[in-house]
Amino acid sequence: MMSQHFKNAVVDTALVGSVVLLLMFFYAPILTLVAFSFTSSRVLTFPIDGFSLQWYGELIRKPDFFPAVINSATVAAVSTLFASVLGTAGAIAWIRYQFRFQNLFRVVTFAPLLFPQLLLGVVMLLWFSVLGNWLNFSTGLVTVIIGHVVYITPFALVIVAVQVYGFDETLEDAARDAGASRWEVFREVTFPLLWPGIFSAAIFAFLLSWGNFYVSYSLSGTARTLPVFVYSGIAVGSSPIYPALATLNFVPALLLVGLAEFLRRRALKRQSTALSTS
Amino acid sequence: MATPIIDASHIIKDYGRVRALHGVSLEVGAGEFVALVGPSGCGKTTLLKILAGFEETSEGRLEIEGKDMRGVPAASRPTRMVFQKLALFPHKTVAQNIGFPLKLQRVGKAEIDRRVVSMLELMHLNLDYLDRFPAQLSGGEQQRVALARALISQPGVLLLDEPMSALDAKLKKSLQTELKKLHRELGTSFVLVTHDLEEAMMLADRICVMRAGRVVQIGTPTDIYYRPANMFVAGFIGETNFLPVDVSGALDGGLAVGSPLVAGEPAVMEAGNVSEFLGEGNKALLIRPESIGFLKGEPGPGHWMLTGVVDEYFLKGSTTQYRIRVAGLEAPVVMDLPGSFELPAEVGQEVRIGFEPARAFLLSE
Amino acid sequence: MKSQSKTWNDPILVAAVAPLAIVMLVFFLIPLAMTILLTFQTTQYYRLQWTWDLKIWTEIFSKPHYWTIMLRTVGMALVCVVISILIAFPTAYALTTRLKTYSAQIQILIIFAFLTDAVLKTFGWILVLDRQGVANWLLSYLGLGPEAMDILFTPTGTMIGMVYNLAVYPMFTIYLSLARIDRDLVLASYDAGASRIRTFFEVTLPLSRPGLYSGAVLVFVLSLGAFLEPKVLGGGTSPLASELIRQSFETRVNWPLGAALTIVLIAIGALTLALAAAFVFRRTPAARRELA
Ligand SMILES: Nc1ncnc2c1ncn2[C@@H]1O[C@H](COP(=O)(O)OP(=O)(O)OP(=O)(O)O)[C@@H](O)[C@H]1O
Ligand SMILES: [Mg+2]
Numbered sequence: 001m002m003s004q005h006f007k008n009a010v011v012d013t014a015l016v017g018s019v020v021l022l023l024m025f026f027y028a029p030i031l032t033l034v035a036f037s038f039t040s041s042r043v044l045t046f047p048i049d050g051f052s053l054q055w056y057g058e059l060i061r062k063p064d065f066f067p068a069v070i071n072s073a074t075v076a077a078v079s080t081l082f083a084s085v086l087g088t089a090g091a092i093a094w095i096r097y098q099f100r101f102q103n104l105f106r107v108v109t110f111a112p113l114l115f116p117q118l119l120l121g122v123v124m125l126l127w128f129s130v131l132g133n134w135l136n137f138s139t140g141l142v143t144v145i146i147g148h149v150v151y152i153t154p155f156a157l158v159i160v161a162v163q164v165y166g167f168d169e170t171l172e173d174a175a176r177d178a179g180a181s182r183w184e185v186f187r188e189v190t191f192p193l194l195w196p197g198i199f200s201a202a203i204f205a206f207l208l209s210w211g212n213f214y215v216s217y218s219l220s221g222t223a224r225t226l227p228v229f230v231y232s233g234i235a236v237g238s239s240p241i242y243p244a245l246a247t248l249n250f251v252p253a254l255l256l257v258g259l260a261e262f263l264r265r266r267a268l269k270r271q272s273t274a275l276s277t278s
Numbered sequence: 279m280a281t282p283i284i285d286a287s288h289i290i291k292d293y294g295r296v297r298a299l300h301g302v303s304l305e306v307g308a309g310e311f312v313a314l315v316g317p318s319g320c321g322k323t324t325l326l327k328i329l330a331g332f333e334e335t336s337e338g339r340l341e342i343e344g345k346d347m348r349g350v351p352a353a354s355r356p357t358r359m360v361f362q363k364l365a366l367f368p369h370k371t372v373a374q375n376i377g378f379p380l381k382l383q384r385v386g387k388a389e390i391d392r393r394v395v396s397m398l399e400l401m402h403l404n405l406d407y408l409d410r411f412p413a414q415l416s417g418g419e420q421q422r423v424a425l426a427r428a429l430i431s432q433p434g435v436l437l438l439d440e441p442m443s444a445l446d447a448k449l450k451k452s453l454q455t456e457l458k459k460l461h462r463e464l465g466t467s468f469v470l471v472t473h474d475l476e477e478a479m480m481l482a483d484r485i486c487v488m489r490a491g492r493v494v495q496i497g498t499p500t501d502i503y504y505r506p507a508n509m510f511v512a513g514f515i516g517e518t519n520f521l522p523v524d525v526s527g528a529l530d531g532g533l534a535v536g537s538p539l540v541a542g543e544p545a546v547m548e549a550g551n552v553s554e555f556l557g558e559g560n561k562a563l564l565i566r567p568e569s570i571g572f573l574k575g576e577p578g579p580g581h582w583m584l585t586g587v588v589d590e591y592f593l594k595g596s597t598t599q600y601r602i603r604v605a606g607l608e609a610p611v612v613m614d615l616p617g618s619f620e621l622p623a624e625v626g627q628e629v630r631i632g633f634e635p636a637r638a639f640l641l642s643e
Numbered sequence: 644m645k646s647q648s649k650t651w652n653d654p655i656l657v658a659a660v661a662p663l664a665i666v667m668l669v670f671f672l673i674p675l676a677m678t679i680l681l682t683f684q685t686t687q688y689y690r691l692q693w694t695w696d697l698k699i700w701t702e703i704f705s706k707p708h709y710w711t712i713m714l715r716t717v718g719m720a721l722v723c724v725v726i727s728i729l730i731a732f733p734t735a736y737a738l739t740t741r742l743k744t745y746s747a748q749i750q751i752l753i754i755f756a757f758l759t760d761a762v763l764k765t766f767g768w769i770l771v772l773d774r775q776g777v778a779n780w781l782l783s784y785l786g787l788g789p790e791a792m793d794i795l796f797t798p799t800g801t802m803i804g805m806v807y808n809l810a811v812y813p814m815f816t817i818y819l820s821l822a823r824i825d826r827d828l829v830l831a832s833y834d835a836g837a838s839r840i841r842t843f844f845e846v847t848l849p850l851s852r853p854g855l856y857s858g859a860v861l862v863f864v865l866s867l868g869a870f871l872e873p874k875v876l877g878g879g880t881s882p883l884a885s886e887l888i889r890q891s892f893e894t895r896v897n898w899p900l901g902a903a904l905t906i907v908l909i910a911i912g913a914l915t916l917a918l919a920a921a922f923v924f925r926r927t928p929a930a931r932r933e934l935a
Binding site for chain 3: 207243
């Protein structure tokens with residue numbers, strides 16, 4: 001009996017321990033960056049020399065990263081919009097409909113997720129260069145946005161698809177029965193019920209785009225996004241302004257993830273009360 | 279009972295702040311077939327899981343085959359369970375599913391094969407099914423495979439949690455018959471959870487009626503049917519009529535009862551027709567639908583009469599059921615008459631109905 | 644889940660499918676086809692010539708240098724798959740069992756780390772793995788390593804970065820398939836006499852195969868394209884295929900060569916997956932039966 005309990009205790013400890021270790025692994029570089037952003041020294045060695053905000057000051061004094069932030073925000077906002085709309089339409093077609101060539105549609109819309117990002121960027125770069133030669137344009141923010149949409153839409157699609165999958169169509173029938181037109185059914189029932197999925201897909205899409213390096217690196221030409229800016233900076237030599245920049249960069253992501261979690265919980269609570277009263 | 283194979287006493291189970299069992303005691307004899315019945319949420323599954331070893335008791339003592347079961351994991355108990363949704367392993371074939379308990383006991387391959395085949399024969403399953411996966415079987419066949427898996431290691435007790443609730447009526451009937459035969463052949467103790475009292479009456483040696491985490495009554499099917507502990511048990515068992523009565527005192531070694539709703543002398547209820555659990559609260563006579571009939575003239579001696587209006591009738595083949603609305607009674611009186619070509623009364627017709635109170639059963643709420 | 648049958652005359656279907664299909668066609672499929680076509684061209688003086696010959700392909704097949712790098716890439720990818728799965732599985736398992744009550748919170752933490760800018764995280768790893776970085780400080784603080792470890796700018800550094808960036812994928816695919824396992828199946832196994840560990844190997848692990856396989860495929864495919872990690876954490880000492888491809892575009896401005904190497908990498912990836920799939924199907928009759 002004792003040994004049984006002992007075995008269980010060992011297994012439990014191992015399980016909890018593995019999660020703790022994994023979280024430490026995932027957060028090691030992130031927390032290190034945050035720690036280094038407050039160093040008062042010029043060299044990046046650990047333990048850090050002392051606490052100071054001087055590198056944040058440096059960032060404000062020399063805001064040459066700022067255009068990159070604007071670029072990143074623009075790219076992320078526009079790609080998110082496209083990825084969410086296309087992903088939602090695609091998810092409904094994936095799950096709710098049956099049509100000829102559906103499997104082909106599924107494969108083609110899912111494939112970019114299975115494609116190494118760098119190769120995706122390269123393949124698109126070749127295409128845009130050839131097109132650019134013919135039509136006389138060069139790569140820039142627009143091509144980055146197109147690249148992000150191709151890369152991010154499959155993620156958004158999968159997230160919305162999960163929501164579509166759990167969708168109870170009898171609710172739509174009920175709305176139709178109550179006299180709603182097709183558009184009204186969508187506006188009053190379908191969309192509100194899919195909203196949590198669409199919303200998380202949008203947040204996911206925004207952050208994927210915001211933090212994307214590979215696709216932007218291939219397609220941005222002379223217009224640099226924040227990750228590309230940081231990459232070219234650290235390729236030259238590391239400086240404590242990058243940890244400071246990184247720490248600032250975490251803030252919008254934290255806020256968005258927190259917001260998403262808050263909304264998810266609220267939706268869950270509502271659903272459970274709705275269930276218990278019905 | 280000589281030595282019970284299961285001896286559970288005063289079992290209490292708390293899920294956090296929810297108390298699912300409030301001190302349940304149950305004994306199951308060797309080779310006995312016990313059915314647990316009760317409304318949804320009364321704690322049947324919880325009790326079964328405690329017997330199987332999936333849940334620990336919060337308080338109370340559980341002995342199986344004379345050994346204390348505290349801390350004994352499910353794997354080491356002499357019980358085997360058939361799950362409500364069967365829980366057949368989707369990635370194992372029929373043969374692998376059935377042979378799984380033996381494989382865990384490190385029984386040799388040839389021996390496992392032999393016993394799996396004999397289980398299939400016992401369950402009247404086609405030998406071609408051995409290499410199929412559960413998803414390739416019908417519901418009834420899956421049921422048999424689940425039974426075979428539970429029985430192959432010859433457990434002392436078989437626990438069944440509503441194993442037939444998902445089957446259609448006809449299949450259910452044939453499996454019930456088989457289950458009963460199986461029980462007789464094997465001599466294993468069965469504990470069956472069911473919602474269906476008819477099923478419990480058909481199959482079980484004893485029935486344990488539960489309500490809100492407590493045992494209300496344990497007894498043979500005839501006990502439960504003819505001598506229910508209270509109105510809850512009686513009402514659970516099928517359609518019955520309750521006539522509220524007052525006890526006016528002891529008379530001739532029995533209890534004298536009367537009712538303002540009826541015409542007739544106060545009746546004397548002998549001890550045999552009075553519930554052992556008779557309490558202080560409201561009392562009623564339990565009258566089975568088959569013991570009421572239409573009255574042509576005045577009630578004879580020892581008979582009580584009610585007057586009412588026919589509310590509805592149903593032809594049920596061998597019987598005809600009438601529902602009679604009686605002033606002062608909330609529910610209509612239900613009567614089962616032998617089926618006949620001519621209907622004795624029409625809807626809306628005023629009728630007299632009668633019964634013998636001394637043959638009814640006196641119980642409290 | 645019932646689904647509605649639709650024909651292509653239905654404007655709703657066209658509205659739902661067409662935009663995404665067109666985006667994928669124009670910006671994914673056509674570029675891919677284009678890449679294949681490009682491999683039959685040549686460059687002269689850094690300019691593309693539409694020549695239609697097999698020059699590039701003969702070059703690729705005659706230079707072992709390319710194949711060494713390709714093989715190294717596949718090797719690294721396979722190692723990355725194994726390590727990622729080994730790291731991901733216990734966590735996914737814990738989130739469906741022991742830590743179920745906290746699984747939402749832990750998942751949020753993991754997603755947040757995953758969604759953070761990859762360049763920044765990779766840079767963070769430099770600071771961790773550096774000779775004077777956090778890891779070495781921690782080791783000497785604990786009295787474990789008298790000598791500083793040189794992980795940075797070695798293949799080990801590359802591997803740490805790759806696992807770091809990819810282990811999340813199998814974690815979620817495995818989590819999803821574990822969460823779908825009916826709890827009664829586990830109880831039924833206990834009931835049949837199996838211990839916790841035995842139940843894990845007989846029931847839980849086999850039933851988590853879909854998540855295991857799809858996670859492995861994702862890690863494998865995505866690690867074929869690893870670029871940041873070998874460059875930044877590996878220090879470029881043992882380049883992987885992506886570096887080779889970048890160089891042929893950027894340094895040598897040889898598009899046909901870059902295109903051909905891209906196709907080779909994709910082909911190697913597809914071939915490895917096909918072999919793995921054949922192996923898996925041969926091993927498990929259940930999977931084979933499902934297909935039949
Ligand atoms: N894991 C649990 N956590 C909290 N409460 C529980 C849990 N399992 C059961 N309960 C509660 O315990 C009570 C008894 O549940 P149980 O499943 O035993 O009912 P039951 O008699 O089997 O019902 P049914 O006939 O519907 O299957 C219920 O009120 C239920 O809500
Ligand atoms: Mg139950």
